[in-house]
Amino acid sequence: MSAESINRSRAVDWSLRVYLVLAYLFIFAPIAASFVFSFNSDRFPSIPLGQFSLEWYKAVATDPLVWEGMGNTLVIGLVVGCVSTLLGFGAAYTDYRYNFFGKQIYMALALLPPTIPVIIMGLAMLAFLSRVNLSGQALSVVIAHVVICAPFAMAIIRLRLSQMDPALEPAAWNLGASEWATMRHVIVPFTKPAIFGALFITMAVSFDEFAIAWFVSGLNETLPVKVLGFLQGQVSPRINAIGTFVFVISMTLVILAQILLSGRVTPVTDDKE
Amino acid sequence: MRRAISIYGLTFSLPLLVWQVLFFVAPLVFLVALSFWTVKNFTMRPDFDPVNWVTMYGKPVFWQAYGITFALAASASVLASLLAFPCSYAIAFKLSDRARRWAVFLMVIPFFTSYLVRVYSWQIFLSDAGIVNVLLGQIGLGPYAMLNTPGATMVGYMTLSLPLVILLQLFSLVFIDRNLIEAAHNMRCGRLRTVFEVVIPSARTGLVIAALFCFILTFGDFVSPVYLGGGDPTTLSILITDTTKSGQQWPRAAVIALTMIGTLLAVAFVAVRFAYAGQAKGARK
Amino acid sequence: MQRDTLVSFEGVVKSFGTFVAVQKMDFEIKKGEFLAIMGSSGCGKTTTLRMLAGLEAPTEGTIRLSGKPINHLPTWQRDTPMVWQSLALFPFLNVRENVEFALKMRGVGKAERRRRAEQWLDRMQIMEFADRNIAQLSGGQRQRVALARSLVVEPEILLLDEPLSALDAALKVRMQSVLKNLQRETGITFVYVTHSQSEAFSMADRVVIMSRGVIEQIGTPQEIYGAPRTRFVADFLGSSNIFSGKVLKATTSAIEVETPDGPLTLTGQLAAPPRAGETATITVLDTKTHLSVTRPAGQTNVLPVRVIGEEFVGATATVYLETGKGQEIRVQKSHDELAGLPLDIGQELFAHWSPADGHLVAGA
Amino acid sequence: MQRDTLVSFEGVVKSFGTFVAVQKMDFEIKKGEFLAIMGSSGCGKTTTLRMLAGLEAPTEGTIRLSGKPINHLPTWQRDTPMVWQSLALFPFLNVRENVEFALKMRGVGKAERRRRAEQWLDRMQIMEFADRNIAQLSGGQRQRVALARSLVVEPEILLLDEPLSALDAALKVRMQSVLKNLQRETGITFVYVTHSQSEAFSMADRVVIMSRGVIEQIGTPQEIYGAPRTRFVADFLGSSNIFSGKVLKATTSAIEVETPDGPLTLTGQLAAPPRAGETATITVLDTKTHLSVTRPAGQTNVLPVRVIGEEFVGATATVYLETGKGQEIRVQKSHDELAGLPLDIGQELFAHWSPADGHLVAGA
Amino acid sequence: SDPTELTMLAWYGHAEPDIVAEFEAENNVKFVPKYYTGGDNMLGLISQSPAGTFDVILSDAEYVQALNAAGYVEELAPEDYALDDYFPEFQQFPGNWQDGKLFSLVTRFGFLGVAYNTDALTEAEASSYDVFWDPKLTGKVGHFDWHLPNLGQMSLLTGNKIPYDIDEAAWEAVKAKTLTLRPQIGGFFDYGGTFSSLNDGQMLAFAGIGDWITGVLEKNGAKVKSVIPEQGGLQWSECFSIGKGSAKADLAKKWIQYITSAKGQAKSAQMAAYPAIVPNAKGWEVLQAENPAEAKRQGMTKDAGNAMDMIRAGRIQYRQWPIQQDLETWNDFWSEYKGA
Numbered sequence A: 001m002s003a004e005s006i007n008r009s010r011a012v013d014w015s016l017r018v019y020l021v022l023a024y025l026f027i028f029a030p031i032a033a034s035f036v037f038s039f040n041s042d043r044f045p046s047i048p049l050g051q052f053s054l055e056w057y058k059a060v061a062t063d064p065l066v067w068e069g070m071g072n073t074l075v076i077g078l079v080v081g082c083v084s085t086l087l088g089f090g091a092a093y094t095d096y097r098y099n100f101f102g103k104q105i106y107m108a109l110a111l112l113p114p115t116i117p118v119i120i121m122g123l124a125m126l127a128f129l130s131r132v133n134l135s136g137q138a139l140s141v142v143i144a145h146v147v148i149c150a151p152f153a154m155a156i157i158r159l160r161l162s163q164m165d166p167a168l169e170p171a172a173w174n175l176g177a178s179e180w181a182t183m184r185h186v187i188v189p190f191t192k193p194a195i196f197g198a199l200f201i202t203m204a205v206s207f208d209e210f211a212i213a214w215f216v217s218g219l220n221e222t223l224p225v226k227v228l229g230f231l232q233g234q235v236s237p238r239i240n241a242i243g244t245f246v247f248v249i250s251m252t253l254v255i256l257a258q259i260l261l262s263g264r265v266t267p268v269t270d271d272k273e
Numbered sequence B: 001m002r003r004a005i006s007i008y009g010l011t012f013s014l015p016l017l018v019w020q021v022l023f024f025v026a027p028l029v030f031l032v033a034l035s036f037w038t039v040k041n042f043t044m045r046p047d048f049d050p051v052n053w054v055t056m057y058g059k060p061v062f063w064q065a066y067g068i069t070f071a072l073a074a075s076a077s078v079l080a081s082l083l084a085f086p087c088s089y090a091i092a093f094k095l096s097d098r099a100r101r102w103a104v105f106l107m108v109i110p111f112f113t114s115y116l117v118r119v120y121s122w123q124i125f126l127s128d129a130g131i132v133n134v135l136l137g138q139i140g141l142g143p144y145a146m147l148n149t150p151g152a153t154m155v156g157y158m159t160l161s162l163p164l165v166i167l168l169q170l171f172s173l174v175f176i177d178r179n180l181i182e183a184a185h186n187m188r189c190g191r192l193r194t195v196f197e198v199v200i201p202s203a204r205t206g207l208v209i210a211a212l213f214c215f216i217l218t219f220g221d222f223v224s225p226v227y228l229g230g231g232d233p234t235t236l237s238i239l240i241t242d243t244t245k246s247g248q249q250w251p252r253a254a255v256i257a258l259t260m261i262g263t264l265l266a267v268a269f270v271a272v273r274f275a276y277a278g279q280a281k282g283a284r285k
Numbered sequence C, D: 001m002q003r004d005t006l007v008s009f010e011g012v013v014k015s016f017g018t019f020v021a022v023q024k025m026d027f028e029i030k031k032g033e034f035l036a037i038m039g040s041s042g043c044g045k046t047t048t049l050r051m052l053a054g055l056e057a058p059t060e061g062t063i064r065l066s067g068k069p070i071n072h073l074p075t076w077q078r079d080t081p082m083v084w085q086s087l088a089l090f091p092f093l094n095v096r097e098n099v100e101f102a103l104k105m106r107g108v109g110k111a112e113r114r115r116r117a118e119q120w121l122d123r124m125q126i127m128e129f130a131d132r133n134i135a136q137l138s139g140g141q142r143q144r145v146a147l148a149r150s151l152v153v154e155p156e157i158l159l160l161d162e163p164l165s166a167l168d169a170a171l172k173v174r175m176q177s178v179l180k181n182l183q184r185e186t187g188i189t190f191v192y193v194t195h196s197q198s199e200a201f202s203m204a205d206r207v208v209i210m211s212r213g214v215i216e217q218i219g220t221p222q223e224i225y226g227a228p229r230t231r232f233v234a235d236f237l238g239s240s241n242i243f244s245g246k247v248l249k250a251t252t253s254a255i256e257v258e259t260p261d262g263p264l265t266l267t268g269q270l271a272a273p274p275r276a277g278e279t280a281t282i283t284v285l286d287t288k289t290h291l292s293v294t295r296p297a298g299q300t301n302v303l304p305v306r307v308i309g310e311e312f313v314g315a316t317a318t319v320y321l322e323t324g325k326g327q328e329i330r331v332q333k334s335h336d337e338l339a340g341l342p343l344d345i346g347q348e349l350f351a352h353w354s355p356a357d358g359h360l361v362a363g364a
Numbered sequence E: 001s002d003p004t005e006l007t008m009l010a011w012y013g014h015a016e017p018d019i020v021a022e023f024e025a026e027n028n029v030k031f032v033p034k035y036y037t038g039g040d041n042m043l044g045l046i047s048q049s050p051a052g053t054f055d056v057i058l059s060d061a062e063y064v065q066a067l068n069a070a071g072y073v074e075e076l077a078p079e080d081y082a083l084d085d086y087f088p089e090f091q092q093f094p095g096n097w098q099d100g101k102l103f104s105l106v107t108r109f110g111f112l113g114v115a116y117n118t119d120a121l122t123e124a125e126a127s128s129y130d131v132f133w134d135p136k137l138t139g140k141v142g143h144f145d146w147h148l149p150n151l152g153q154m155s156l157l158t159g160n161k162i163p164y165d166i167d168e169a170a171w172e173a174v175k176a177k178t179l180t181l182r183p184q185i186g187g188f189f190d191y192g193g194t195f196s197s198l199n200d201g202q203m204l205a206f207a208g209i210g211d212w213i214t215g216v217l218e219k220n221g222a223k224v225k226s227v228i229p230e231q232g233g234l235q236w237s238e239c240f241s242i243g244k245g246s247a248k249a250d251l252a253k254k255w256i257q258y259i260t261s262a263k264g265q266a267k268s269a270q271m272a273a274y275p276a277i278v279p280n281a282k283g284w285e286v287l288q289a290e291n292p293a294e295a296k297r298q299g300m301t302k303d304a305g306n307a308m309d310m311i312r313a314g315r316i317q318y319r320q321w322p323i324q325q326d327l328e329t330w331n332d333f334w335s336e337y338k339g340a
């Protein structure tokens, strides 16, 4: 619609835009503040600000526990990303390709976990995993995170598959490619951007998850669990420093995913009819 | 060809199924079993005793917390929906395509910053000597007690849910057929009236689903009520942690958790029914 | 019949940014007429209609309705209801509520609203679906709901933007007659945008043919089919073969034009013949173009051609041919007439027509 | 020309759950022929093709290719390449890689693959786009890539499922001739599914007409157009008016049928005339049906009708009419022939035809 | 060679460099801590981890019995440790011994009283629990969110000599009195929340805590202090044990020896995370030499009225599980109180 349209009111348009800016201010205020205070010398943040200081970053950087948490987070994130993407890919392909009795239940299992409140998930996971001697390890966090991350991977990859011309797979068979060859030469190349997208998004989700990880991580705490610890145990701007640091990493992953998901979009088929 | 599932098919279908049955269904089922266990002297014993259900459901505190949590989550859903609507409306209808893409991108960022860090940040804003009061003080107002009030909890809930609610609303608003809006204008329906007569009814499914997600998120959240609400009033999530503090009463915590899941499923069912009510299946076109 | 002017476009221009969608448009719509607007995709048909409906403001010029300028009247203050290609029925309202909508917006009371809506539901023969959901209706039924919804306020003018394009062939013909009857009975002015020549020519009193934001020709269907004013119109109607070239000789009764495929002649009454050396275009209907296996003796306008394809349309077939210079020629004949000809692809034939069947249009 | 059988369907049935998509199908495809399959949407055309390609397994019966049953051979072990309506080109491969795909899957070496692919790229005149992305090609170019991709393995048979339906009219006619030439030159058997009567009739050696999973008629285009074997076929071709009723009298040279609109007669050579009291159907081409303002004197087969609409198709127009009993009648004529008739909607006229132009088809 | 890893389950701060660096260097050890946020949290963590996960466990005295009952800790040999250097009261510290066997060793303790903002209240005002009901504190009184210390203080206020050993009538009185405090309360906080809300003046008085929090804040310049009011105070105590099944029990023993020695005790008293009083008399001496100001601030001097004198004068009672009621009864009341 053109700006000169006669059916719009400038006043309304501008007030809506102002409101929009206010909403973004609300949403970004805590993020920005955490960024600012991570460079503030005062231990108990308040205004006016103290001096600029890298003290909290130094504190974080010299804390071996933070590094260890960081290492755990990275390793767990990487494994969770890979496993979730693999499982999610399988489920997305299953949904795309097959129709079978009980498929709705299958799909419910594939999509429901993220809607269960994390505190309940954490409780149930800990209670269960400790019964089967799987709690308190990095593996426990991986298990729990895959449960909630696989649905994200599944959704992203399924979306990509639904953009695929349904004739593409049978066309490949018809040209002499077996099912496995078709998977390798057609399905995977086609969904590749979504696969990487899913990988990064699930890594980012795992990277930021603290509630379930707090329950099941035991000694192998991830960074977000450390943050929870800092918040519960000793208020310190280190929270801001870590938060800012994690934010930068997560955003890098998200932007990478974004580029992969939208960058190389090729029209799938020419428009029909 | 649609054959029966083959080895090839199972290779892709089974892993997720196995994983979710082992690590998602089993824990939830175990939670049900756990709620019938008993606790003596800090240790749990497998049992089949409804005592935990009887005790928890017999406590006024439990029902009170339940009522409060439900009311808080419901108000958060209404509030978030109301606050989000002008935003999603503006993004959908008042921005250029480019600006809209940016708006969506910016809205996604909060999902990747730690919720904990954001809540901690709000403490700095809301405390008696915090940023807001200092700013208000400079224009001669306040200080107001904001932290450790239900209002602060609500701020936390908005922090948690507003971006998601805006995105979900936006998703249904951008798919509204613009012709419907023009058609309404063309039939003497003014600007504001069109919002109520056309835009909201058209986007109803999305609006309800967005509110539902807000409800789900806030109903189970414990970070905001504790770190912004000062743990007062007691919500179900706080009650869960309190319960585990009274000598390893995990079975009772399980009762609370299961009650929460039941409530969420019921609310989701009602909301989805309402969201899709009156929409005949298999619309043509 | 001399009718009053209802709408006039006076020097109307519409630009989107730097792109000019409608250029200096001047024309009038008479009270009670059925006006069709045709033209290729993107030529500005919808834009013209939307300006009339108040959904776009003209960049320049004036649009008058019953003499009053309406350029800046918002759409909800005009009585110019429109029927959308997508119909734009409200999916969350049932049939009756859709039809009542415009009345509700005008503050008409409940009982009165119902009475007037039912009157139109009845008239459009959809009374029995009154309480159905829009999704439960067939294409034709929806079409009727859309009409009833716009007509319920009994406007002076109704704007229709390709209202039938989503229907299948049989339904299209049926709805055409519904529309045509409706227009005659109510006397409401119809402005009807369409892609379909068949629709425009069978329904409209006058047809407007547009190209790239400019009106190429306005006239009755007969005038336009018989005498396309420009090469664009001839091309657009698609029923003529078109040849351009330099004029060799020209009198008021005959003209000879040098085309890449050789000289072609045309005879007839020429009011203002072009001068020698100018460029001219000759069109000839595809039904008036003939084919033969051998070169017809003693005839002008004979071109050697090669078959490139054939298309069946009911009882007739269109043969697609090409001259040596790549000029496309179509010949439309009944199956019987084509029966004797070898029409394999690549087959060489001769196309020819009488100089009296040619027609001169302006420009190249 | 007597040709060998390449494919035979023997009592082939295909059900999806309880729904029978193809019912007891028996027919043969000859080596080197161009067979078109037509029928209304959902009649089982694609299903038939997919069974041949090995994308669906028949529920009953046998499909043979060169005499060998292939029912349970997976598609990747057959040489029955298919060209899809959507083309199904691989968007992540360039043109050359697309064409090489089938060779790669057959384990053909790199150099050989390249050589054979280039040969086909060349033949389809798309060599210059070899390294382009699919998204950078026009519709016609993609079409050629899809053909090259299927033909590169030099199969005995090529299956095409509405390959041209996505193209615009002009390109469609061009590609038709490309396909037709290709088939002639290579001698590959083409099985061509289409919705378009024009396509089927102008390209195919034989046409199969299907309805609800059943073959209604197989024959050359001429046979089918001239003598539709069933009412469905006549209806489907859409070029005939169709009347059913009880037989009053019948001889080998004439028959009289009592229809709701009165008795109709038909003359001609009737090999096996129905008996009196049986139901029979008479069809008459719309081009052989005439209109007049007054009842033509001394004629049989005259029906009073009312105009319900008119459709323009190039040089001809189709008038839609209705008898008092609601029977639809179409009359196709050139504009000149219709010029004298009043064709306002609702106008009462008389439709009539010569008993010799009628045609008897089986059943009601 | 690579340092041996020693796992420690403890409150935050006990495995930070200011405490463990020296020991780590001397013994080529690397501590891997898991910090918990409450006794039940700690029990949960142990019960849900395989035996031997934690080599060293630091727990509050009242939980030692639970640890022992559940078999989570190893028995200790009294002769391994410098118990003789302890003040007599702590040599036979009841929480450490069970049926004549030693299961843990007290290493630090502190007193719980009234924590207050020195701008808002004078020390005299704060010297009674009644100050919580002061109208000028409405909405400004905070609770450390655990029933045991809070209800213990209420019990002291209602006149129970031994606050955790009360009969039903006394318990009803405690409950009634407590409920009247509810309108004064501004929130229920965990450690971090307590810390920040006292620091920034969000809360002006706090029940259930003591110098272990205000001491840290004081050091950072906040205007807060704790006093033991006239009704008496409570004592919390932290004890070290060796986790059952620990593969490094020897090293764990070495650590406990180190931290209960005079040198370790002085370090411990000045822990950066939160200060505390130590039970080792020799430790007091080392501290007085190292940091006389801190020794004085915490009352670990020879002066009259020092920490031991307060205990000996009967002004301080152990924090312990309720004796005549179930733990659950207290906790349920606490939940009810919070929801009131």
Ligand SMILES: Nc1ncnc2c1ncn2[C@@H]1O[C@H](COP(=O)(O)OP(=O)(O)OP(=O)(O)O)[C@@H](O)[C@H]1O
Pocket (backbone or CB within 6 Å): A001, A002, C016, C019, C021, C039, C040, C041, C042, C043, C044, C045, C046, C047, C048, C195
């Ligand atoms: N809001 C707009 N902004 C920019 N350009 C526009 C806008 N609306 C229309 N146009 C352009 O103006 C031109 C005319 O558009 P219009 O919709 O009037 O065409 P049309 O004749 O109705 O075509 P069609 O037959 O495809 O509906 C087109 O080139 C179109 O791209």
Ligand SMILES: Nc1ncnc2c1ncn2[C@@H]1O[C@H](COP(=O)(O)OP(=O)(O)OP(=O)(O)O)[C@@H](O)[C@H]1O
Pocket (backbone or CB within 6 Å): D016, D019, D021, D039, D040, D041, D042, D043, D044, D045, D046, D047, D048, D195
């Ligand atoms: N996989 C399937 N499961 C169930 N029904 C199917 C399936 N495939 C096709 N059908 C049904 O079988 C019938 C024949 O389908 P088919 O695709 O062969 O029709 P068609 O003649 O190709 O139609 P169109 O011209 O629309 O392409 C249809 O009614 C269709 O709904």
Ligand SMILES: [Mg+2]
Pocket (backbone or CB within 6 Å): C045, C046, C047
């Ligand atoms: Mg248009």
Ligand SMILES: [Mg+2]
Pocket (backbone or CB within 6 Å): D045, D046, D047
């Ligand atoms: Mg098909």
